[in-house]
Amino acid sequence: MKIHVADGAFDAPVWEPASGHGPGLVLIQEIFGLDEYLKSVAADLAALGYVVAIPELFWRVAPGWSSGHDDAGLAASMDVGSRFDPALGVSDVVATLEHLRARTGRAGLLGFCLGGSLAYEAAMTADPDVTVSFYGSTVPDRITGIDAVTCPIQFHFGGQDPYIPRPAVQRVVDAVADRPNAEIHVQEAAGHAFHNRVAPKFHHPAAAATAWTLTTEFLARTFPPDPA
Template identity: 65%
Template sequence: MTSRVDEVGGFELPVWLPAAGRGPGLVLVQEIFGLDAYLRSVASELAAMGYVVGVPDLFWRTDPGWSSGHDEQGVAAAMAVAGRFDHADGVADLTAAVAHLRALPEVTGKVGALGFCLGGSLAFALAAHADPDVVVSCYGSTVPDQVDLLDRVRCPVQFQFGGSDPYIPREAVARVERAVAGREGVEIHVEEQAGHAFLNHGAPQFFQPEPAARAWPRAVDFLARHLG
């Protein structure tokens, strides 16, 4: 497995290549913490599964190359940086990243997206505004208020939420459950005892091993089924 940094429309796109050198493409969309050690570890793990993984630097317009820790000070700094971030610009950057991966000679077949937290919201918006082949959206806080976008989605989508998330009320998650009911190719999973960012094993105050051990394989399986 190797990695490099591509340039896409003014921003950096670190790319992880699988051992075979080729594979389906996957855009990995960051949390508010930026391209930190946790996200890099996820990119490496996905590349080891056979994907060509691109991770856009979403904060490049205001805070290029930025990342923070996961302690109280790091969360406060991340919230401040995220407050300067424009979601429409982020969707445009993800759209450009999908197009870039599709054009790479190393990418064979389809291109999908997987996002956490901020990235979960943006990945869902990407599914509605662009043409990824599959999307996994994990605990995206703006998803419940944008369920009307489902009518514009043409690719398979998986949503994952924590049922005890202090940032996304359970009733908001229920709105998503009602909106996806009966929709072909769309599924939702709620880990009732999990809070926010429960998959983030780099953040002890958020990570919850038991729900993560169920949720992560579901996400990986969904990607494999739809990307090959």
């Protein structure tokens, strides 16, 4: 689908479940762009019964961006990411959420890495029905805003993440400890982007499997698909 905003328009490809209907999830990209990994996650979520939309966040700086997951691809993506305006990214995520909710009735957020940060930011400023944030690097420094998040929210981090030190993760652990709408899971043996199965540099299969089971159970409990 095409999302129109004040300064232009961007694509948000959609994956539908076999039924053709269900609650919506905005799936938010890593810096690698709309790649095969993200498409496979969208397919996984659609198979669970969700209508999934992926906004193309880098449309202003690198339209159609997708990179490899080796060191060269990471460097190129970091360069593109350095020219990305996070505030505009949040507004694009919120626009996609609103568009998807108009179509499906209910809509939530799920993001990885850059997307994990944007999912949390959007949860503080919009009103998603659910949010899942995987290893968002800005989350620890922004966790004081958790009071603004009213939907069920789940955080995932790696305990060996070189980009998000364990003491920073602990700030999130402490902040959500007594909140009935929030939970956090730390895969202590994993580093950053551990769920990305096409990135050997990052992927931790055991942690990925555990975190994904926790994610799907959380979604089924707090944001269930439509009855068959």
